[in-house]
Amino acid sequence: METGKIGAGKHLTRIITKAYMDLHERAANGAFVVWIAINVPAEIFLGFENVVYGVPESHAAMNAAKGVGVTQCVKAEQLGYSMDLCSYARIDIGCVSDHGKDSPSFGLPKPDLIVSNNNNCSLLTKWFDVHHRQMGVPHFLIDVPFCYQPQKEKDREYIVRQFKDLIRVIEEMSGQKFHMDRFCQAVDYSIQGVALWKKFLEFADHKPSGITAFDSFVHMAPFLILRGVPAFEEHYRLLVEETEQRIADCVFPVPEEKYRLFWDNIAPWHQLRKMSSRLAELNANIVGATYTSCIGTKEGSFDLFPFDGTDPMHFLARTQNAYICPHGLELRKQAMAGVVRKLKIDGIIFACNRSCKPYSITQMDQQKHFFNQEGIPTVMIEVDHADARKYNEENSFLRIEALLEAIDAKRAA
Numbered sequence: 001m002e003t004g005k006i007g008a009g010k011h012l013t014r015i016i017t018k019a020y021m022d023l024h025e026r027a028a029n030g031a032f033v034v035w036i037a038i039n040v041p042a043e044i045f046l047g048f049e050n051v052v053y054g055v056p057e058s059h060a061a062m063n064a065a066k067g068v069g070v071t072q073c074v075k076a077e078q079l080g081y082s083m084d085l086c087s088y089a090r091i092d093i094g095c096v097s098d099h100g101k102d103s104p105s106f107g108l109p110k111p112d113l114i115v116s117n118n119n120n121c122s123l124l125t126k127w128f129d130v131h132h133r134q135m136g137v138p139h140f141l142i143d144v145p146f147c148y149q150p151q152k153e154k155d156r157e158y159i160v161r162q163f164k165d166l167i168r169v170i171e172e173m174s175g176q177k178f179h180m181d182r183f184c185q186a187v188d189y190s191i192q193g194v195a196l197w198k199k200f201l202e203f204a205d206h207k208p209s210g211i212t213a214f215d216s217f218v219h220m221a222p223f224l225i226l227r228g229v230p231a232f233e234e235h236y237r238l239l240v241e242e243t244e245q246r247i248a249d250c251v252f253p254v255p256e257e258k259y260r261l262f263w264d265n266i267a268p269w270h271q272l273r274k275m276s277s278r279l280a281e282l283n284a285n286i287v288g289a290t291y292t293s294c295i296g297t298k299e300g301s302f303d304l305f306p307f308d309g310t311d312p313m314h315f316l317a318r319t320q321n322a323y324i325c326p327h328g329l330e331l332r333k334q335a336m337a338g339v340v341r342k343l344k345i346d347g348i349i350f351a352c353n354r355s356c357k358p359y360s361i362t363q364m365d366q367q368k369h370f371f372n373q374e375g376i377p378t379v380m381i382e383v384d385h386a387d388a389r390k391y392n393e394e395n396s397f398l399r400i401e402a403l404l405e406a407i408d409a410k411r412a413a
Contacts, residue, residue: 008219008239015231016062016221020105026052027109032174035111035131039120039323040142041316043190043228044163047183048176054108056128058224060091064269064386066104073387087355087386089127096131111137113173115166119144119326122358138173140166147299147321148328159317186228187312194296196236197223198304203243204287204343208257210247212285214276216292217267223295258283259404262340264290264366265351265359266385271393278397284404288343290324290336297322300331302339325358332362333369340376346407349400350380354390377406 027033034045034053045051063069064087073087075094083090100107114137116128125141132139142162145155167178200219203210219239226232246252253276261279263286268275279286293302299321307315324332340348348370350363363380370376379399384390 008235008242011235011238012219012221015226015235019225019231023052023054024106024109026050032113032170032176033109033111034170035108035114035128037116037120037124037128038224039320040115040117041163043183043186043312043316044167045170046186046228047167047178047180048170048174049179049182050176051170051174054111055225056092056108057088058221059095059103059105059108060088060386061224061267061269062104062221063091063095063102064388065272067270068102068104069270069386070388071102073389083387085355086121086123086127087384087390089123091386092127093130096134110135113137113170114139115142116140117142117144117320119146119321120323120358121325121356138169140169142166144320144326146328147326147331149331150299151318151321156314156317159320160313163313163317184312187307187316189229189233190227191307193222193227193232193236195304196233196240198296200236200240200243201288201293203247206247207260207344208252208254209260209285209287210243210252211287212253212276213263213287213289213292214267214272215253216289217269217272220292220295254280254283254285256283257285259285259407260344260346261286261403262288262290262336262343262345262348263351264336264348264363265353265383266291266356268351268383268391269386270388271383271391274393279400282401282404284400286349288339288345290339293339294322294324294335297335299327300334302335325356329362329365332366336366337370337374340370340374345376347377347379347403349403350378351383352380354382354384355387356385375410377403377410379403379406 032051035056036053038055038057042053045053063072069091072091072094075097076090077083079097081090081093095103095107114128114131116124118125128139131137144159171178222232222235261284296304298305298319305319350367352363353360367378367380371378381396381399
């Protein structure tokens with residue numbers, strides 16, 4: 001795809017719009033459609049000639065960011081689903097209930113197969129089971145062992161066997177043959193793109209930071225729905241080049257940056273613009289987040305986990321626990337402490353997420369650790385990543401401003 005001279009923001013809009021349009025078009029023309037959880041290796045599906053995938057979690061986030069998250073949630077609640085359930089699940093179920101009405105992308109095309117896993121979200125398997133029952137579509141579950149310590153070889157082999165089972169199932173259901181060369185090419189594009197992503201995040205090392213966490217929240221979209229294709233690598237190359245030039249030109253998102261903050265949890269999709277603008281007025285910048293730092297890593301570290309060039313299937317299995325939720329408490333502390341020190345963080349915002357209990361459950365222990373052992377001022381606010389009804393802006397900023405005062409007090413001591 002020719003990127004020309006357009007900015008990374010416009011390029012992002014272009015490729016995401018095209019991705020959803022292509023998904024619908026190919027599905028209408030007979031492609032085999034798979035719905036997947038975000039950490040199911042999308043590269044596997046690109047090993048087939050005519051298999052496409054949609055990502056309900058990413059689609060739900062887009063609904064929230066575009067302001068229709070609550071509208072979709074209400075539809076699910078009217079069907080009897082509790083407000084206590086994950087707002088991604090409620091958005092998705094609500095959207096499916098009326099065939100994509102109100103969705104910015106007209107929903108997702110009906111799947112032929114649903115693929116979930118159980119290491120990142122305790123609710124996900126039950127959520128996808130709703131579609132399994134209502135649509136009569138097979139549900140393939142990848143069982144990924146939880147990590148209280150580094151992944152064991154036997155666990156990695158266990159995951160690889162399930163990847164191969166998934167390939168066999170798709171071959172049987174779709175009548176298509178899996179091509180290892182296509183798969184390897186897709187993995188290569190993903191590896192190149194993720195390396196550029198990590199380079200983009202490193203611009204936060206600069207003082208003032210060349211980026212905000214809100215930039216990373218927005219630009220993680222290709223990682224969710226475009227892994228394994230040239231546009232994935234192209235977008236992150238453009239993003240790196242553009243950010244590099246901005247820093248060279250001394251153009252920074254928060255020029256008078258006084259407070260360097262770190263965010264722990266999923267992005268508050270319905271508040272990105274408001275929150276970033278209000279923080280900038282306080283000369284505060286959330287320069288990093290666990291949610292985006294974990295991409296391209298393995299458990300216990302936010303450093304890029306490199307591919308050794310041998311077995312791409314084993315590589316994908318090895319990085320299945322990159323995401324935060326499958327980590328035990330000690331691994332979470334270890335990963336987060338490394339990036340907090342690297343970025344010279346002044347304070348941490350722990351966003352207790354009403355919709356993501358697996359992400360939030362260790363936060364009180366984490367907060368105590370970073371305040372008592374690392375000496376970093378912290379605060380906890382209440383959010384919901386996609387349901388704006390469960391977020392109070394003034395209460396949240398009252399606490400954030402108290403955090404900034406604590407940082408000032410520490411500096412003055």
